[in-house]
Amino acid sequence: MQERLTLPAPAKLNLFLHILGRRPDGYHELQTLFQFLDHGDELQFALREDGVIHLRSDIPGVPHDSNLIVRAARKLQEASGTRLGADIWLDKRLPMGGGIGGGSSDAATTLLGLDRLWNLQWDEDRLAALGLTLGADVPVFVRGRAAFAEGVGEKLTPVELEEPWFLVVAPQVFVSTAEVFSDPELTRDTPPIKVRSLLGVDGRNDCQPVVEKRYPDVRNALILLNKFTSARLTGTGACVFGSFPNRGDADKVRRQLPATLPSFVAQGRNISMLHRKLQGLA
Ligand SMILES: C[C@@](CO)(OP(=O)(O)O)[C@H](O)COP(=O)(O)OP(=O)(O)OC[C@H]1O[C@@H](n2ccc(N)nc2=O)[C@H](O)[C@@H]1O
Numbered sequence: 001m002q003e004r005l006t007l008p009a010p011a012k013l014n015l016f017l018h019i020l021g022r023r024p025d026g027y028h029e030l031q032t033l034f035q036f037l038d039h040g041d042e043l044q045f046a047l048r049e050d051g052v053i054h055l056r057s058d059i060p061g062v063p064h065d066s067n068l069i070v071r072a073a074r075k076l077q078e079a080s081g082t083r084l085g086a087d088i089w090l091d092k093r094l095p096m097g098g099g100i101g102g103g104s105s106d107a108a109t110t111l112l113g114l115d116r117l118w119n120l121q122w123d124e125d126r127l128a129a130l131g132l133t134l135g136a137d138v139p140v141f142v143r144g145r146a147a148f149a150e151g152v153g154e155k156l157t158p159v160e161l162e163e164p165w166f167l168v169v170a171p172q173v174f175v176s177t178a179e180v181f182s183d184p185e186l187t188r189d190t191p192p193i194k195v196r197s198l199l200g201v202d203g204r205n206d207c208q209p210v211v212e213k214r215y216p217d218v219r220n221a222l223i224l225l226n227k228f229t230s231a232r233l234t235g236t237g238a239c240v241f242g243s244f245p246n247r248g249d250a251d252k253v254r255r256q257l258p259a260t261l262p263s264f265v266a267q268g269r270n271i272s273m274l275h276r277k278l279q280g281l282a
C-alpha cells in the first residue's frame with residue numbers, strides 16, 4: 001500500500017469571546033482567546049500524480065465538493081500551480097457545528113499536510129492567508145499557537161496560558177452562526193481590552209445569552225455543568241465547557257452527566273497537536 005501521511009486536526013475552545021462592533025460588510029469585530037484541545041479528527045493523505053483531489057470518507061450532510069478539506073486542497077492546488085493531487089481520508093471525531101472548529105481545523109490540517117506532501121514549502125503567513133479565505137478560524141489552526149485574536153479572528157497574538165483539563169459537552173442541536181450574529185439582542189459594544197490585561201478578563205462569551213435564549217438544550221447543558229464548575233459557551237455553540245485542574249476531576253463530573261448527552265474530556269494546549277506531530281516529522 002502507498003505510504004500515507006497521518007495528521008491530527010485538533011479542536012479549539014474560545015475561552016472568552018467579546019463582540020466589539022459591526023463592520024460595514026456586516027461581519028462582527030471580535031476579541032477572543034483561542035486554546036487548542038488534545039482531541040480532534042484525524043486525516044490521512046496519499047499522493048496522486050494525476051491531479052485529482054478525492055476525499056474518500058463521507059460526512060453525512062456535507063457534499064464532497066463543499067467539504068472544507070476538498071475546498072482547502074483545491075485552493076492550495078490552484079494557488080501553487082502544482083500538478084499533483086491527493087487521496088484523503090477523514091476520521092471525523094469532533095461534533096460538527098459545535099463551535100469547536102472541526103471543519104476549520106480539518107481545512108488547516110489539509111493545507112499543512114498537502115504543503116508537505118507536495119513539497120511546496122509555503123511559509124506560515126501564506127498558508128494562513130489562504131486559510132482565511134476558507135473561514136475566520138482557519139488561520140489560528142494553521143499557526144498552531146494559542147492566541148488572542150482580533151478583527152474577525154485573523155489578527156493573532158500568541159499567548160502562554162495555563163493548560164487545564166476541560167470537560168466539553170455537546171448538546172445535540174445545530175446552532176446557526178449567521179442567526180446568532182443577526183439577533184437584534186446580541187451584545188455588540190463590549191469595550192476592547194489590551195492583550196496585556198488578559199489575565200484580568202472575566203471570560204464572558206457575548207454570544208451566550210442569545211444562544212441560551214434560542215436553544216433550550218444549550219441552556220440546560222449550561223445549567224447542568226454549572227452545578228460542578230463555571231460553564232461557558234465556545235464560539236457560537238452548541239458546545240459548552242468547564243475547566244478542571246486535572247483529568248481525574250473532569251472524568252468524575254463526566255460520569256455524573258446523563259448518558260444521552262455526548263461529552264469528552266481533553267487537555268487545553270498552547271501548541272496544537274498538529275504542530276507537535278509536524279515538528280516530530282521534520
Ligand atoms: C465566532 C466564531 C468564533 O470562533 O464562531 P464558531 O464558528 O467557532 O462557532 C467564528 O469566528 C465564526 O467564524 P466563521 O466560522 O468563519 O463564520 P461563518 O460560519 O462563516 O459565519 C456565518 C455568518 O455569521 C456572521 N459572522 C460571522 C463571524 C463574524 N466575526 N461576524 C459575523 O457577523 C456573518 O453573517 C457570516 O455570514
Ligand SMILES: Nc1ncnc2c1ncn2[C@@H]1O[C@H](COP(=O)(O)OP(=O)(O)O)[C@@H](O)[C@H]1O
Pocket residue numbers: 059061062066067068069095096097098099100101102103104105106107235237
Ligand atoms: N470537514 C468538515 N468538518 C466539519 N464540518 C464541515 C466540514 N466541511 C464542511 N463543513 C460544514 O461546516 C459547518 C461548520 O462546521 P464546524 O467547523 O464543525 O463547526 P464550528 O464552526 O461551529 O466549530 C458544518 O455544519 C458543515 O456543514
